[in-house]
Amino acid sequence: MATMNTEEMKELVLNYVKKEYIDDDDTEITNDTPLISSGYVDSFSMVSLLVFLENKFKIKIPSSKATPEAFDTVNSIVALVNQYLQ
């Protein structure tokens, strides 16, 4: 994981979100698409997304930082992950 750059991280997270949370194949999701505030990922599902990030990037994100705002887009998620990779 240490060798993965930010764009690769975004692609990884985006693909995961599409695969796990989006039922309709025609729904277009980008790195800027609001995930929480648009209802694609609800507050209960955020926990599984958090576990995915912690497993994949071998990090621990404090629950106080795992807010709906921080998880709202792929961009903001990766920014959060980057804080704990360093």
Place this chain on the structure above:
Amino acid sequence: MSNIGSYEERLKNFDWSIAAKELEYKDGDIINIGWYCSDRICRKGNADKVALYYKGFGGTEKKYTFNDVRLAGNTIGSLLKKTGVVNEDRVCLFMDRIPELYFSFLGILKIGAIVQPLFSAFGDESLFVRLENAQTRAIITQKKHLPKVRKIQDKLPFLEFIIVIDALDGKELKAKEIAFNLEKAVPVEDLDVFPTKAESPSVLHYTSGTTGQPKGVKHVHYSLISQYLTTKWVLDLQEHDIYWCTADPGWVTGTSYGIIGPWSLGITQCVLDSGFSAQSWYQFIEQYRITVWYSAPTAIRSLMKAGDEIIRNFDLSCLRHLASVGEPLNSEAVIWSEKNFGMPFLDTFWQTETGSIMITNYPGMKVKPGSMGKPFPGITGTVLDAKTFKPLQGSGKIGLIAFKPGWPSMMRTYWKNEEKYKEKFVNGWYLSGDRASIDNEGYFWFIGRDDDVINTGGHLVSPFEVESALLEYPAVGESAVVAKPDEINMEVVKAFVTLKPGFTPSKDLELEIMNFIRKKLSSVAMPQEIEFVDKLPKTRSGKIMRRVLHAKEWGEEIGDISSLEND
């Protein structure tokens, strides 16, 4: 002046005929909730009044008058009739909180069919068991939820019509699927409203119990009497109010008080169809000048977590009355809302089975933060001794919350499960399944549930249902599901799992199991934590002792474990 005026005065000579008279209903008349919530409001001169302000994903905004609502209900009802749906057929609503959901609700009722609202986040298994139990004949859904319906429809021989309200055209649809677009449909001006009577079935909501599959709670059109009056007296809705009920109509609050209550009173209401964020919620209140706000403790605690500073970025001076439902409202939340909004959230207690508010705090009545309040006029509520099922005498004693049957919105049965329904009544009392005490001033104080059902964020989750689903995952040997304390949701689902030989506990396996349950049941039922254990505590007869695990999670005394299996 509040609608209820003095609670004490209302208790004197109370009769449900107060509501019947205001609704101009007499015993034996036709009573149809769909008509009362749209046609009647138009006939009373409010056809042009705004019924619904809607704000959806990406900021889409729409506005509908009561006449628009009437026409939309007619149009959808007419479509259903043309497809062959008849009175008492079950028609499922499986949609996000879009306007068509609200209009379809009325349209289904207008033709005498039974509405079966289901939470659109349900996974295919949760959807299947509810549709199978109800022998649902038609489902109205969106394209985005169609994959879940398609996955199970072959196992549902009674499901004949799948109406997709946002399919671009019919080409992408398969057998049984019907494309419908409300905006393009020719509005139906006149629809023969089915002559439903007081005991005609209206709504079928599903609720979870400790054991067995979810139960379909059958309500009737006469429930309107309770829903109308409780909305008027507890939520205090008045002619010029702008009302926001944050509940999804997949749950009973979203229909009793998110459709029937406000619209039978001809009140303008708002719907925000997006995920939660403090910013978007406060902005919504400010934008639509919302005056009465009915929400849930989980949401209130999330707003508290977002901090007080953000509140000052918005003009929320429009708010005049706040209420809460779904789980106990802790005293901190009441005090916080008084500090930040200048008024407390008033707790309301009721259930899917009761159909309307039973115990609550009233405008003008002294609020004791953390208390459930007092029974609604016309409701006889008490706490019963858990062994004798007789009312406890004296204040402060903890017992089972129970009500004298007979209020208008009481469930009429559990769908195809009369036996379970009868079990809810003992010694002439309806047993709520919750425990409380009553103080010396008659205020009820919530203690907790009397069973293993998990109340997470106001949603009831059956441990049995989650455990059954877990067993379908190949690596899982046994499981026990209990509630775990949670700062925001009060409780969340936690699973203790033993693995079959050849499988090893890992964080990746935990994630796989979580996602399996989320897709199969729902995100609400997904364990927020999975603890892999070597074995589960059991009685000597082999029954898993959930209470031992529950006590461990809550730091409580385990109690009598004499029946616990020894090594």
